[in-house]
Amino acid sequence: MNSGRHNRLRFQPLAWVLIILLCPALAAFAQEAVITLAGSVLKSGSADGPATNALFSDPTGLAIDAAGNVFVADNQNHTIRKLSTAGLVSTLAGRPGQSGSADGIGTNAFFNNPSGIVLAPNGLLYVTDTGNHTIRSVSLNGAVNKLAGVAGQSGATNGAGNQALFNTPLGIAVDQAGILYVADSGNHQIRKVTAGGGVTTLAGSPGVWGATDGTGEAALFNGPVGLAVDGSGNVFVSDANNHTIRKITPAGVVTTFAGVAGVTGANDGTGSGALFCKPAEMKIDRNGNLFVVDSFSHTIRELSPNAEVRTVAGLAGSGGAANGLGGQARFFNPYGLAIDHNGNLRVSDTYNQTVRFVYQPITVLLARNPSDTGFVISWQAAPGSTYQLQYQDLDIVSPWQNLGGPVTVAGSLGMITDNSSPSASRRLYRVKLAP
Numbered sequence: 001m002n003s004g005r006h007n008r009l010r011f012q013p014l015a016w017v018l019i020i021l022l023c024p025a026l027a028a029f030a031q032e033a034v035i036t037l038a039g040s041v042l043k044s045g046s047a048d049g050p051a052t053n054a055l056f057s058d059p060t061g062l063a064i065d066a067a068g069n070v071f072v073a074d075n076q077n078h079t080i081r082k083l084s085t086a087g088l089v090s091t092l093a094g095r096p097g098q099s100g101s102a103d104g105i106g107t108n109a110f111f112n113n114p115s116g117i118v119l120a121p122n123g124l125l126y127v128t129d130t131g132n133h134t135i136r137s138v139s140l141n142g143a144v145n146k147l148a149g150v151a152g153q154s155g156a157t158n159g160a161g162n163q164a165l166f167n168t169p170l171g172i173a174v175d176q177a178g179i180l181y182v183a184d185s186g187n188h189q190i191r192k193v194t195a196g197g198g199v200t201t202l203a204g205s206p207g208v209w210g211a212t213d214g215t216g217e218a219a220l221f222n223g224p225v226g227l228a229v230d231g232s233g234n235v236f237v238s239d240a241n242n243h244t245i246r247k248i249t250p251a252g253v254v255t256t257f258a259g260v261a262g263v264t265g266a267n268d269g270t271g272s273g274a275l276f277c278k279p280a281e282m283k284i285d286r287n288g289n290l291f292v293v294d295s296f297s298h299t300i301r302e303l304s305p306n307a308e309v310r311t312v313a314g315l316a317g318s319g320g321a322a323n324g325l326g327g328q329a330r331f332f333n334p335y336g337l338a339i340d341h342n343g344n345l346r347v348s349d350t351y352n353q354t355v356r357f358v359y360q361p362i363t364v365l366l367a368r369n370p371s372d373t374g375f376v377i378s379w380q381a382a383p384g385s386t387y388q389l390q391y392q393d394l395d396i397v398s399p400w401q402n403l404g405g406p407v408t409v410a411g412s413l414g415m416i417t418d419n420s421s422p423s424a425s426r427r428l429y430r431v432k433l434a435p
Contacts, residue, residue, distance in 0.1 A: 034313050034329035037070075037346070038083050039354035041321040046077045046096035047089075054089035056081065059348040059355060061117040061172070061281060062338040063125060070338060070346050071125055072355065073114040080114065080127065080138055083355060093142045101132045101151035109144035111136070112151075116172035116281070117336075118180070122195065126180055128169040135169065135182060135193055148197040156187045156206030164199035166191070171281055173227035173235070181235050183224040190224060190237060190248060202235065203254050211242045211261035219254035221246065226281035226337075228290060236290055238279035245279060245292065245303065258307045266297045266316030274309035276301070277316075281337045283345075285360070287380065287412075291337060291345060298331045300347060300358060312345075313358050321352045331356070342382040342433060359433075374419035379431055381409040386434040389416045394426040406434055 038051035045055030057076035064070050070083040071092065079094030093109045100110025112131030119125055125138040126147065134149035148164045155165030167186030174180050180193040181202065189204030203219045210220030224246075226238035233250040236257065244259035258274045265275025278296035285291065290303040291312070299314035313329045320330025334356075336348035343360035365378045377389060389403045403418055414431070 033323075033325055033359045035323050035357045036321070036349075037355045037357050038087075038089055039349075039352070041352050041354060044076065044353050046074070046079070046091070048081075048091055049089060051083060051087045051089055054083075056353050056355070058350050059353070060115045060335045060350060061128070062336040062346050062348050062355070063117045063119040064338040064340050064346060065119055066341060068340055070355065071117055071119070072348065073117045073127060073336070075113050075115060075130075075350075078111045078113065080111070080117065080125070092140075093138050093144050099131065101129070101134070101146075103136075103145050105144070106142040109138075109142070111144075115170045116183070118172045118174050120174045120180070120195075121176070121178050126172055126174070128172050128182060130168055130170060133166045133168065135166070135172070135180070135197075148193055148199050154186060156184070156189065156201075158191075158199050158201060160199070161197040164193075164197070166199075171224070171226040171238070173229045175229045175233060176231065181227050181229060183227050183237065185223050185225060185240075188221045188223065190221070190227070190235065203248050203252050209241070211239070211244070211256075213246075213255050215254065216252040219248075219252075226279065226292070228282045228284045230284050230288065236282060236284070238276075238282055238292060240278050240280065240295075243276045243278065245276070245282075245290070258303055258309055264296075266294065266299065266311070268301075268310045270309065271307045274301075274303075274307075280335045283337050283339045285339050285343045286382070287343075291339065293334045293337050293347060295333050295335055295350075298333065300331070300334070300337075300345065319351075321349070321354070329358075342385055343380075344433075369417055369419065374417055376415060376417050377429055377431075378413055378415040381412055381414040383409065383411055385409060387414050388432045388434055389418075390430050390432065391418065392428040392430075394428060400430070403429075 044057040047055040060075045061073035068085045072081040074081045077096045078099045080092045094111045095107045099112040102110045115130040116128035127136045132151040133154045135147045149166045154167040157165040170185045171183035182191045187206045188209045190202045205217045209222040212220040223241035225240040228236045235248040237246040242261045245257045247257040259276045264277040267275040280293040280295040282292040288305045292301045297316045298319045300312045314331045319332040322330040332351040335350040338346040345358035347356040367376045386408045390400045
C-alpha cells in the first residue's frame with residue numbers, strides 16, 4: 001500500500017444530532033450529520049490559522065484529547081498538526097514539505113510521510129513515521145523522539161529500540177496499559193511496542209501475505225492498515241488488501257470478524273454478509289461499537305459487537321465533498337478516524353484535504369407513558385453531557401421549541417417525557433448536544 005496516498009472550522013457548539021418522527025403508530029429513526037471542520041476541498045498546502053483558511057496535504061491519522069483538540073498526521077507535509085477547539089490549526093512538529101528523520105522540538109524535528117497517530121495514557125502522542133520505518137513519540141509541546149526502529153532501514157526484526165525493524169508501519173493503537181500496537185503493513189504483521197521501545201510480534205508472518213486465520217505467525221494478513229483495541233485487550237485490524245476486519249485475542253488468535261477475503265463491495269450485513277473496499281483506520285466507542293473508514297467505498301461504517309455492519313455516512317462508490325445527513329454526505333478516499341468523549345467522530349477526508357465532523361449515530365427508544373398521557377423519549381448518552389430536547393408540530397407548522405430545559409445525563413441513557421404529545425398527530429423531535 002502506498003503510505004503517501006492511501007487511496008481535504010466551523011464549530012457549532014450546539015448542534016442537532018438526531019430527528020425523531022412520532023405518529024399515531026410509533027416510529028423512530030436516527031440520522032447523522034457531516035460537516036467540514038478544517039481545510040479547503042481539493043486544495044493542498046500547509047497553511048496554519050483559522051480552520052477555514054488552513055490547508056493540509058493528504059491528512060491521514062487522527063487523535064483527539066479529552067478537551068476535543070484534534071491532532072493530525074499531515075502525511076505529504078511531513079508534519080504533525082493540531083486543530084484546537086477554538087478552531088485554529090497550528091503545526092506541532094515537523095517542517096512543512098521537508099522530509100527527514102531528526103529528533104528535536106517543533107520545526108527542528110523531521111518526519112517522512114507520517115501516517116498513524118495515537119494519544120497514549122502517559123500524555124504522549126505516538127506516530128508511525130511510515131517513510132522512515134520508525135515509531136516516534138511527540139510531546140504536546142512538540143518534542144519528538146524515536147521510540148523504535150531505524151530510520152531508512154526496513155525489516156521485521158524484534159528487539160528493543162534500534163534493534164527492532166519495521167516495514168512501512170501505518171496504523172497505531174494503544175491499550176489501557178499503554179502498550180502500542182502497530183500495523184506493520186509492509187511486513188503483513190501486527191507488532192507490539194512497550195513504552196520502553198521493546199518490540200514483539202503479535203500475529204502475522206514477516207513478508208508473507210494471505211488471509212489465513214490462526215494463532216500468531218500461523219495467521220496471515222495482507223497490507224493491514226487500521227487498528228483498535230477494546231477494553232478486553234482484543235485488537236481489531238482493518239486488513240485492507242483482504243477487504244476484511246480481523247480480530248486478534250490477547251493470546252494472538254486471529255479470526256475474520258467481518259467481510260470476505262478478496263471480495264470487494266459495500267454491502268451492509270452481519271459478519272461475512274458485509275463487504276468492504278480497502279478499509280483504513282478504525283476506533284471503538286464507549287459502547288463497544290467499532291467505526292471503520294471504508295476508504296475506497298468513500299464511506300464510514302459501524303460494526304456492532306456482534307459484527308452487524310451498517311453504513312453511517314457517505315454513499316458507496318460516490319466520491320465528493322458534500323456535507324449533509326448520512327447518505328447525503330460525500331467523502332473522497334477518507335482515511336483517519338478519531339472519537340471524542342461524546343462519541344462523535346472526526347474523519348480525515350484525505351483526498352479532499354479536509355478534516356470532517358460526523359455526529360454520532362444515536363439509538364432512539366420510544367415508549368408510551370404508562371399513564372397513556374404521552375411518550376417517553378430516550379437516547380444513548382455520554383455520561384456527564386448536557387442535551388436539549390426540542391419538538392416541532394407539523395400539523396400547525398410550528399417552529400422548533402424546547403421541551404423543558406437542558407438535561408445533564410449522569411448515566412448512559414437520557415430520558416424525557418412529553419405529556420402533551422397525544423394532542424399532536426404528527427410531531428418531530430430532535431435532541432441537541434450542548435457544549
